[in-house]
Amino acid sequence: MTAFSPRRLAALVVAVGTVLLTGVVTAAPAGAADPVDYRQTKTLTREHVATDGTTTTVDSREVTVQVDRTQSLRGRERIHVSWSGARPSAGRSADPYGFNGMNQEYPVVILQCRGVDDASAPEAEQVRPETCWTSTYLQRYAAGVVSAGVWRHDRYASDEDRADQETLPGWPAECGLLPGSVFAQHLLPFEAASGTVYPSCSNTTIAPESAIDAALPPADIAAFTNLDGTGDVQFEMRTSTENESLGCSSEVPCTLVVIPIMGLSCLDADPACLQTGDFAPGSSNLSDVGVDDAVSPRFWWSESNWRNRFSVPLDFALPPDACDVLDSRAPVGMYGSELLNQASLQWAPAYCLRADRFKFQHNRMPESSALRLLGTGDAVAAFVSDAARSSTVDLAYAPTAVTGFGVAFVADLPDNAGELTQLRMTPRLLAKLLTQSYPATNDVRAHEGLENNPLALNTDPEFLELNPGLSTVAAEAKATILSLSEASDVMTAVTGYLAADPEAMAFLGGEPDPWGMRVNPSYQDIDVPREDWPMLDTYVRESTRECEQLIRSPYLGLVAAPVNSLRKISEAVLDAWPNVQTQCTRSTTTDPWKFGRIARQNYGVRFMLGLVSLGDAERYGLRTAELRTAGTGPGATFVAPSVATMSTAVAQATQTAPGKPFTFDRTSLDPTGYPGTMVVSTAARVSGLDAADAGHVAQFIRTATTEGQISGPGNGQLPDGFVPIASTGPTAALYAAAQQAASTIEAQKGPAVAPPTTPATVPLGAATGSLAVRPPAPRSGGVPVGGTPQTVDGLPAPASADVEAAGPSGTTVAQESGAGGTAVKATLGLALAGVLGAPLLRSLATRRRAS
């Protein structure tokens, strides 16, 4: 451009002065109620420069931003960002995420960016607007008639940013040229972690992760500030696993950029730039009409806004596959409960990164299957909550974690009033949801027994009494709770919670609730507690839809559509994407119809429930419902999961015998204890386990119950959603039992006889399928002298004679059954008696008559 004009010089001086005056960062006062990792206060101003060089301060705010967690973050984890002192927002849109949040005034833009905000760092590692992730290119690219190009009047922007960009060298060929006299354009390319630069001016020049139908919904948000200047939001983290172009990881530092939009500070008296908004503070903009550009989040990258940023440094945890990458040893597989997933994710690096420990691997599977693998010798340890129903081997159970299940919910209040933060559930409401007793649509009222039931949970008077203020528009997703299709101890606990409640049991038994709602007859008198929840309803809806006429599928089963892991449920709730499978889809008009998942719920009308683990709920920042523990009606007690309520509950867990798991008698729990609390134990054989494996299991139990119980986000620490097990306090009994079980497992001198020195593991698990060759089951006195153990599992001891048993000292025991011989002899006798007796009888009878 030209040389400095006096006006520009004046502007520069003012700018420098303003920076010096307002850019003062005050240190965060310590000692806030909630633990926060980041807290900062800044004074933000909007100051215009008039043509005569004088400045007018339009607005000045002292804004404080705090973030609860910034360390060891994981993919899709949600952190809590809150602020105060910001300018109240206006024109609130129903969906604040991604491009949908652009038509708001004075929001707080929160973005995840690669790089650090440190002037001393090399330029490539600095955070810049070019390294900030936006889910659409429209949040980066600006084009409009020259008069509307507000960014061209930003007093803090560089000349280059204010210029007619398409005339500058380096304008990408992919981006079109508009007549410069009429239209102005501004590019903000995205620089990917790989170094690729995406011009981001059209659908074809963007990073792959920002496509419109991307797998994950947008995380970048233009959040709303309330009338009192406060606001808060759960912001979802994306690591390089979810977003490779952004590329945040434990090695690539990233920054959370929080920009409270104050409005552009203008260089001149451009009317578009001087705008202060069309909407009243606190109002909604549900019809998504355009807002004043100068105060919209669309120009977050313009220097006036960018300089107001709060930069929160983010630290990411090792990726979930770190152990596979960093440790080449063979893993020691432990199988079972999904409740432990978040803990084992944090624990694993504490084992695999140390040479003196083993490579710990937790494979999720139904607890009963894991116990069976213990029996066959395919697993060394299993994570379970309930004792094995039947086991051919003796097991010891070491309490390893205290966590539980929760009913996660996402629900929006009507009239754009934000999210519901507290939900109350009773066992009977859970029973209604699980038994598919809500018809979901009016067509299903033809289903016998459901004629007079409310359509969905949110039209049920029992629910409305507990949770007033929600929308009462019924929908399929509101008639169900997303639950597990697989057998799991979690389902045992959930159904045990129902079984312990007289109201829920009366409902399941067929009694109507006080409002006349009845259980779905398909589920009446179902046995609870039970390990899995079956799909019993077979009602096929009469529908005019072609696909439903062609595919005769039970409708309520499609609505419930349980999934096979708790993680999938958590992610469904996180995305507010119900798993209701009633959408008719086909790829082309000639393809056959199939049922698919319905669309994600729109912000503002979300309502979804899911059964989740408390560890997942904490990681994904899901809200969990308060569950009723005692009382009925208005005087009932509802308890939310927390360390305190779970500690109260776990103090009541009991063991039937030493070495057995801790379980709950759910009918007599303390009303202040969280009823979803569960204890996860590590189960392993007490005899016949390879010495090395036994040592690994014992080491795992000891480590997990000591250093693994220190709460924190780091490697080897205990994540949120778990109650630490300590040697004192309510978990003392668990701690003692775990240490004892570790010793029993390490010694391998349980009731069963084990060879004194275990030879190298016989790889027969692989050789013959699940039939591993095992140490001998206890048989009449025989201890094999050395040699390879060789009893086939799964056989009761007396029958093992015909299989294989110990070495020289064992003897064959024949099975005996006289039934066959007796039956054959008796039949033979009858046949002979008949054949011989009949003629005899005849001759006798006739002779007597003749004489």
Next chain:
Amino acid sequence: MSVVEANPFAPPEPGRVLPPPERRVRAPRRPPRPVPPRLPRPTMPEAASVAYTAMLLVAALAGWALLQLFVLGGLSQTRAQQVLHAELRQQLAAETAPTGGSITPGDPVALLVIPTLGVRQVVVEGTASGDLTAGPGHRRDTALPGQAGVSLVYGRSAAYGAPFRSVALLRAGDGLQVTTGQGEFVYRVDGVRRAGDPLPAALDAGAARITLVTSEGDGPLASITPVRTVYVDAMLVGEAATGPGGRPAGVPDAEKALAADRSVLPQLALCLQGLLLAVAATAVALRRLPGRAVWPVAAGIVVALAWASTDAAAQLLPNLL
């Protein structure tokens, strides 16, 4: 020296004239010989008559049961073996014979040949009484024949063809040949094991043993009234195969040695009902129609139902019978 063959096409020698065909003349029918009037059969008192009929009926039923178990059952087993053999051959050729995983009970898994006894049987999966009516059965929670580990093969010793009637006569060193989807395997018999005999030595890693299990009895009717199990152990010669895994970890009680399969009771009840109905219908029909019209129709139905009933009832007997 040459031999002159008579020319079959040569014209007939002169002088040889064929005699004219003789007309068969039927001998004049003799007048029927007068039959002496049969003496009226002395009638029995009613009670004795009922008892007599009942005894005959019981004898017929018991006789039928024995016939079926030991004679007709053998026929049906032979037929089943033919079908299984064809199926296994086809699977071996197509390389689809099972090598592991979950195999449907009743499917063929191996061909067992014992040359010294002349036994050649297709082994089926499963050891429930019903599976063993078709042939020897492989116990489902053990390694498949040919694979490392211990395989148990159960076989009947008396009924349904008695495929394992004489396996207890095997001597140490006799050979067993097993063909599965994984190849041919040769086993050498270690010996016959009865109650009190020492158990065989421990298996080394990767070794394989097959144990044939059947039953035997004692006394004059030993061959048809077995009471206890007898085992024949044979070690694999050569290298064992490995399987893909996924095998069941246990079997129901009905598949253990000398166990009966009570799950057949409903089927038995239905068969007996059918039999009763068929008999009743026959009896009614006999009153209205001549016997020569009724029996050709009824006999087939009654025999078929009696057959099915006996087959079902036989499953309530020990599976190694």
